[in-house]
Amino acid sequence: MYAQLVSTEGMKKPEDMTPEERAFQERIDRGEKIEPKEWMPEGYRKTLIRQIGQHAHSEIVGQLPEGNWITRAPTLERKAILLAKVQDEAGHGLYLYCAAETLGVSRDELMERLHSGKMKYSSIFNYPTLTWADMGAVGWLVDGAAIMNQVPLQRTSFGPYSRAMIRICKEESFHQRQGYAVMMKMAAGTPAQKAMAQDALNRLWYPSLMMFGPSDKDSVHSAQSMAWKIKMNTNDELRQKFVDQTVPQARYLGLTVPDPELKWNEEKGGYDFSEPDWSEFFDVIAGNGPCNKDRLGARVKAWDDGAWFREGLVAHAEKAAARRAPIAAE
Amino acid sequence: MPSLPDMTTPDVAELARSAAAHTHHTEIPKPDAGQEAFFEVLLRLGDATLILGHRVSEWCGHSPALEEDIALANVSLDLIGQTQMWLGLAGEVEGKGRSADDLAYLRDAWDFRNLLIVERPNGDFGHTLMRQFLFDAFHFELLKALQGSSDPRVAEIAAKASKEVAYHLERSSDLVIRLGDGTDESRRRMQDALDALWAYTGEMFVADDKDREVAAAGIAPNPESLRAAWEATVRDVLGEATLTIPESTFSHKGGKNGVHTEHLGFILAEMQFLQRAYPGCNW
């Protein structure tokens, strides 16, 4: 998902917990929200910083593949819709950074960790957007996959994260729909448009499945995160749900999901489908995706080129405050 | 073939007009002069917001701070919305069934009527903000006057747009002041931007026959009438920003008559690519 492979401390058994830890876990089990100033295990705090930070980074790096097409959008209305959507992603990054900041890390520090490669962002944004149909497919598949994860995260145990997710989910509701609307136009359009739509689905299908991360049903890290309610479902559960939801949507468009093994399994009440190529996933995570260098480079450039701007405004604010302050302290 | 028009000659307007008259639209019957001038002036409005909206949108995802990224996208969205209204009305006035999208995506550079300043490259963030401020100050006065247009459609669009642009101007003047009166570096960058853009401001206030014709009909103001208020705003803001207004009164011209800088062709190549490569599609 937007936060993939977030490592956490191993899970403790109740008998190994300190009384504070046990009381903390009981609060979470009762469905209480944990607020920033309250006591929390160090592992909970650290895991959340990693997870929320990675989620925030994914939002702002995620602006780039779609931002790519804003200046090439085919109509004024499409341009406005796409710009509004990519702008929302900046907003979502902003909300999430603020949520992370309540845990005692600053936004600039998180940016620094992104730029130095210490923190990651979702693998999906290291794939290129090559045609206009990708604007449809990204909204439909990538936002669709993200929503699978984000909707349950509205109930996460950490108050600021939960509140950010509520706001994000509310705003996201048009994102997937606008993507699907683009796909509908393309799929019902000229043969060239339909071919473009199929090509986009072919390229983005498996990377979208990778967004959920490798199977974690046996992972102790995931078990701990789930006990803390900062991860709400296993990766496999969400992936299955995504496939089950998306296949009929593809069929409606008259497009073919690029998986010859895909078939309905009556017994489990869901589709059987092929796993993505996980070696490709680990390559992308390691920095060898088609766009890793470009994406991170663009973020670093924006940050470095903007330093004078941020500093200029701070300097002005300080000057203005000094001018307003009484000259008493002499 | 005549040599290419020199954008610095004062009769560039005549050159552009004659070039335009010789090269296209010859097969279409000429509408009455009033309507033609009205159409032309609507293109000047809509093309300016289209091209500036496009330029500003190039920042999305690349701004110096998230808050700025979001704010700039709002400006761009306002400008795109205004483009839809102005070019939509232009198509209506022209009466040939062209939509706002047809006008935006299917004309070549010589048919564009925007001021040159809006097609200037973004440069650094200071350059973008200075361009925005100089244009906003003009745009604000223009829309204020257009609200009193004798054409109710124009007055209505102007009323909606002027609320948006009042905020654009508030924001851009605030940032120009802060960065002018910020660090040495921010001041230097803002002064460089002002020096580079100043020669593109004079064009805002040059009136030609079409402007005068439309002004006489009470549809739009004569651009010359906007200069004093613009100058007052610009002097105030730049003064507070501790920036120095260049002494030169030289001005590049031509955009309003379809003679552009080299940059517009590249903007259009990018913007119009899909419509040109796959003509006649629904998107």
Add this chain to the structure above:
Amino acid sequence: MSKEWPLWEVFIRGQHGLNHRHVGSLHAPDAEMAINNARDVYTRRNEGVSIWVVKSGEIAASSPSDKGPLFEPANSKVYRHPTFYDIPEEVGHM
């Protein structure tokens, strides 16, 4: 590292005359810019008619460890709630 823009908490009063509500936070060099930024970040969907901002560091908050003494005593004051009182139906709406 250069100086970071301070964090601000944003409160917005919506269309319907309710109190200002906390909607989130953002960064800005000073209060005036925080208000502008709040307008751009938090009212994109027509959410508000008035904005307050306050520096996050300047908010005084109750301590989480006082939660019991501060809030639990209110639990037992059931007589403060209208449903505590039985009013006969024939009296009508009250």
